[in-house]
Amino acid sequence: MxxxxxxxxxxxxxxxxxxxxxxxxxxxxxxxxxxxxxxxxxxxxxxxxxxxxxxxxxxxxxxxxxxxxxxxxxxxxxxxxxxxxxxxxxxxxxxxxxxxSIHDDQLRLIFTCCHPALAQEAQLALTLREVCGLTTEAIARAFVSKAPAIAQRIVRAKNKIRDANIPYEIPAQNQLPERLNGVLKVIYLLFNEGYSAASGDETLRNDLSSEAIRLARLLCALLPQEHSESMGLLALLLLQDARRAARIDEQGELILLEDQNRDLWNRAQIREGLEWITRALQLGPVGSYSLQAAIAAVHAEARDFAATDWRQIAALYQRLYTQEPSPVVALNHAVAVSMMTEGGGPEVALTLVDELLSHGQLDDYHLLHAARADFLRRLQRPAEALPAYEKALSLTSSGSELRFLQRRIDECRQAADKKN
Amino acid sequence: MKYLALVYYQESAMNQMSQQEWDALNRECIACVGSLQQSGNFLDGAPLEQSPSATTIRVRDDKLLVTDGPFAETKEQLAGYYLLEANDLNQAIQLAQKIPPARYGSVEIRPLRELQEEGNSGHNAVN
The missing domain is CATH 1.10.1740 (Rna Polymerase Sigma Factor; Chain: A)
Incomplete structure (x- = not known):
């Protein structure tokens, strides 16, 4: 009983x-x-x-x-x-x-915990504590922090809610889009906290990702009107999380998408993610979460890395760039272009990346130099690839990346020697 | 509930405006006060002269210390205040976003508290 x-x-x-x-x-x-x-x-x-x-x-x-x-x-x-x-x-x-009217109350709680008048980190902790019901200790472990620090963060947030009289309400229609963006951001950050395998207790990190998925699901279920970006976010989280078992090896190191065993992907979750992204795209407007989910969907649908529809991925990144013009999105676009067999390839991609560099963007970003080196290597220009790999190497401290780059550097040296 | 909306901006940046632009902004402020009065949300408020006109005083050991200038050198300076009546923070934010200088600097919104004989808020005992 x-x-x-x-x-x-x-x-x-x-x-x-x-x-x-x-x-x-x-x-x-x-x-x-x-x-x-x-x-x-x-x-x-x-x-x-x-x-x-x-x-x-x-x-x-x-x-x-x-x-x-x-x-x-x-x-x-x-x-x-x-x-x-x-x-x-x-x-x-x-x-x-x-x-x-429990639905409304849960929405009220979500909007209150994610109120922009609270610091972002307080929003995260408060949402986990109050909406998800996680203990302070569990939240602290997930964020690699100390329980008293998290407890204090939560107490301060609650004090602010009380003192500034942050209302327990679903925002008015004219404020709803902006406030919803804030809620989606919190869910996205929670998921990433759980998904990036940097450190911390792994089971708790998995919990964090599943809590984020649960929250996104809850939001889609509770919102009085269908909201495309909420669906897009849910799809994105489901599709990324579906690769969880395939993305870390026995030593706990990240496995690149290219090298992942796709039999380990969670097919049921991928199907669900595909359903949500289809609904989001049909409903529109298509925002950045939906576009990222669409990119993840193209990867999910590919039998293997070589069979990926790179033309579509490049087009999606280009569209994402118009909404979110960040150099990292531009770099991802270039990488997708480099994989295209027609109208693309490493040579075109190289000009795109050099264009980024000429604007002084991402010069200290190791992945840019690694990508640039990779284009040069594939163009059979090992002598030029070498310094780019070395630059990438000097900019990262991650063990698996260091080993990967060192291997490439050795290959380039041999290839360059052979050519001479 | 009462909220104080403190208006801050960079005086140096505002000084780049022509007299006409400055007057136009002030006319906007007059209109803003008018509409807040009409909706019953305006309790009090005023713009301030620029920060070099400020005088800061302290009393230590019963002695008065007077210094020139504002309490702290900051990037943005206090330029005025609105005392608002609002149901909650969301309403206060909606009202404060209409304050014209919010487009140039920032507006800090703080709830007022009441002075009481005992049990006063506005204090976080360390122990």
């Missing part, structure tokens, strides 16, 4: 919490109320049976517990009286079923 109750609780806890925050207007009070309601459920449900609407039951019990606690506290603190009166006024006609 107890495990059954715990399962039900886990399923609805964050929804119940979101509604309690709205009713109680206080994060900490809502968290205590949720815990108390759970304890009551553990006591009462084994005797009375599981209520037909467990979430409504927990909301009702939690609210009752909170009023109880406020009553006790108000003996010592008059400041709580208005809050208490406010809550008690609707006490007898309170209908927990009517309060189940």
């Amino acid at each position: 107890q495990t059954g109750i715990e399962q039900i609780y886990q399923q609805v806890a964050r929804q119940v919490f979101a509604t309690l925050v709205r009713l109680l207007k206080d994060f900490d009070l809502a968290e205590d109320a949720l815990q108390d309601a759970y304890l009551s459920a553990l006591e009462q449900w084994p005797h009375d049976g599981i209520p037909h609407n467990p979430a409504a039951w927990l909301i009702s019990a939690g609210r009752f517990k909170a009023i109880d606690q406020l009553r006790r506290r108000s003996h010592f603190n008059d400041n709580l009286l208005p809050q208490l009166t406010d809550l008690e006024s609707g006490f007898y006609d309170f209908d927990p079923e009517r309060e189940m």
Whole structure:
């Protein structure tokens, strides 16, 4: 029975919490109320049976517990009286079923935790804590930080929400697009934190990525109107995450897309990602997450690296560049062009990259020099490739990249010697 | 709730404006105040003379210290303030984004607190 109750609780806890925050207007009070309601459920449900609407039951019990606690506290603190009166006024006609506008409450919670008036890192921690229900310790491990530091970050954010009176609301229509962008950014950053294999506990990093996917799913489900970029982001995360098992070798080193064993890709997740990106592209407008997802989709659909539709990838990067004119996007475009058999190839790509360099862009970015070296190597110009590889080597400190570049440098030396 | 919107900009950059441009901006500010008054969100507000006109005082050991200039040398200088009535931060942001100098410098939005005999907020005890 107890495990059954715990399962039900886990399923609805964050929804119940979101509604309690709205009713109680206080994060900490809502968290205590949720815990108390759970304890009551553990006591009462084994005797009375599981209520037909467990979430409504927990909301009702939690609210009752909170009023109880406020009553006790108000003996010592008059400041709580208005809050208490406010809550008690609707006490007898309170209908927990009517309060189940749970969808809206979860959206409210997401928008509040991702409010731009909070520092970005506070938004990340707060979202994980309040929306996903992760413990402070788990968040700290995932961010390779210390629990007290994360706890303090969360406390400060909650204080700001209280003191500056950040409202618990879904933004008005005229602010919605901008605020949604902020929410998508938080989800994207959470995913990347979990996806980049730099350091930290790997299982926790996987958790972080799955939480990000869960959040993106939740957002797509909750938004009152379909939103193409939310779908695009969900597709992007699903497609990238589908490669998880293939992208790290037994030594924990990154495996390039080119060398990945595609049998290890999660096909079910790829199918789901493809469905979402198709819907996003049909709905439009096509934003940067959708374009990145479309690129990931082209890779996902290729049987192997050689069979990749590079023309399409180059076109997508070009379109992404118009929305996000960053040198890194331009570099990726050049790499895709270098792979095209018609109208492209390494020679065309080389001029694109040299163009970037002539504008003083990315000169200290090792991947640019590695790409440039690779074009030269494929053009059978090892003597010119050599210094480019060396420059790339001098700019990176990653072990696997150093070994890869050193191998290429040795190859070029041999090839250059042969030519002479 | 009351919010103070503090208007900052680089005085040196504003000084590049012609008198006509400067006057046009000030007329925009007059209109902004007018519309905030009409919606009932304007409690008080005023532009300030430039920062070289500032005098900073401190009292230490009952002694008054007076120095020339603003409290801190910063990139942007305090140029004026609006005291706004708003339901919450989102409304305060919506109101403050209409303040014309927000296009040139920045506007800091701070909630006001009440002075009480005890239990005052606005303080984070270290212990």
